[in-house]
Amino acid sequence: MILGKQLLELLRGLGIRRLCIPRGLKCNYYLPQCIAVNLLLGRYALCFGGFGNTTTSRFNDLEVLSLSSMGAIPCDARITKPSDCIASLDLLMDIPRKPHFIIDLSLWDEHTKSEKNELVEQVLASISTVRRYLWDTNLELTNAPSEFLDSLNRFTKGFNHRVIIRSYGPDIKGDAVMLDPEGDCILNETMITGFSTFIIGGIVDKERRVKGETGRLYGALGLNVPRCRIELRGSIIGVPDRINKVIEIVLMTIFETGSIENAVVMAMSKKDRVNRLLYELQRAAYRIRGENGVLLAVTKSMITRINWVNATEKEVELALRKSHVIVLSNDELNKYLSLGIARPGPETHRYVDAK
Incomplete structure (x- = not known):
């Protein structure tokens, strides 16, 4: 969302009012943000010229068309594969530094095989969630063991990312909070907008019901930050506990709803x-x-x-x-x-x- 808005401003500054994009560029969230992410990943490049045949969407004064070699409508610029662009335009985007999310994987070895697979899936879903609002570097994986990295690579064949991955513990900068369903404080909107960093335990306990794991991780990391839980009308029952959903709740509160309750309700699964x-x-x-x-x-x-x-x-x-x-x-x-x-x-x- 932030990068998407920046992209629109940069295109406007270049005098681009009509943009052609390929049919293969599939997005399930805010299109300008999706384009910005793909440009940063190097999947596509921005070039002057091109032709389109159908208007697919509009964003203020920007008209987006479907790129076509047989198109009759001239475009100011096009999004295309880097190999099809002789001279691409470099857009200098201001990558936001916060909010910053840290998923610590110190307890990886204590998971069962199926829980490890689930944990990798939640990390991948977290990358997709962060991309809807920010950029990959707003997500950091710490104390990542080699087995996790091997699993991540197996799951992500052909999937490019720029997530920060460290083999050691988190290096916290700015105000931080650990999100813990058993924390001794309740996260509110003021805290969400005030904290720079949100620490989340890389924990899945579908086959092992162990209480206090996040608290144990907090102690093992030697943290000295608040431990807060997300509540919904006085209870944690029904509050999503998947890592990607916890991140989604924070991001939706900041960028969309302004309300934790509304964000939680929107993020809830059927279960x-x-x-x-x-x-x-x-x-x-x-x-x-x-x-x-x-x-x-x-x-x-x-x-x-x-x-x-x-x-x-x-x-x-x-x-x-x-x-x-x-x-x-x-x-x-x-x-x-x-x-x-x-x-x-x-x-x-x-x-x-x-x-």
Whole structure:
């Protein structure tokens, strides 16, 4: 995003109002940022001239066309393979120094084989996430063992990157924080904009449930920075724990939403949404005494309020099933309340009809 905006300014300064790009340049995020990343990686070059045949998008006063050798519309410049460009234009981009993300891999050897594979995948996903907003050098991998590097190379055949990789620990510059789901402080928007560096443990515990691993890593690294957790309305339940998702939450808060809560909700997976709904349903449900024990129940209007995580209808149904919460009409619930066999749960008051 930052590089994309810089690119637009640089093109404007060169008098480029019509840019042709090849069909092979596929982007699933902000196109100017994607172009800037590809130029920095050396995959493509910027050259004067070229022809296009179809306008694909516009960014303020820049018209983007599909590059074609048979095109009839002249372009001020084109994006093409370096080998097809006799004299390329060098664009001096101001690479942002912060935010800077450090993934420390000191605990690599303690992972199972499948967890190691998952960890490599999350690191690769983190590179893609950082590229949507910044540049590869805003991501650093520290204490990277040779086995991790071998695995990374196997996963990344044909994949160029400029991520900083070190065999030793992090060299922290500026204000830093370690992101830890068991941290003793809660990360907020002021902290996110104030910190320069965010340290994340390279930890995947899908097959090993070990508490306090990030705290143990913190001690092993000899850090003296805050350890903060990301919460969602007072709980870490439903907050994504994948490394790339944690990075995404921070970046979205800075560059898009300005709100951690909105960023977390946007970053949640189906599993995260269902888990959070499960938690909310069990706390919001009325307790109804029956012959076979206590039933948990909510009304349809309560579900609408409980579903502030924007879950789909099927996800809501799954959460209801897993939480064993039944749905009653308002009349049915009022009957149980009048009989004195129903009582509110600890959070029911948050989701009943406003008076």
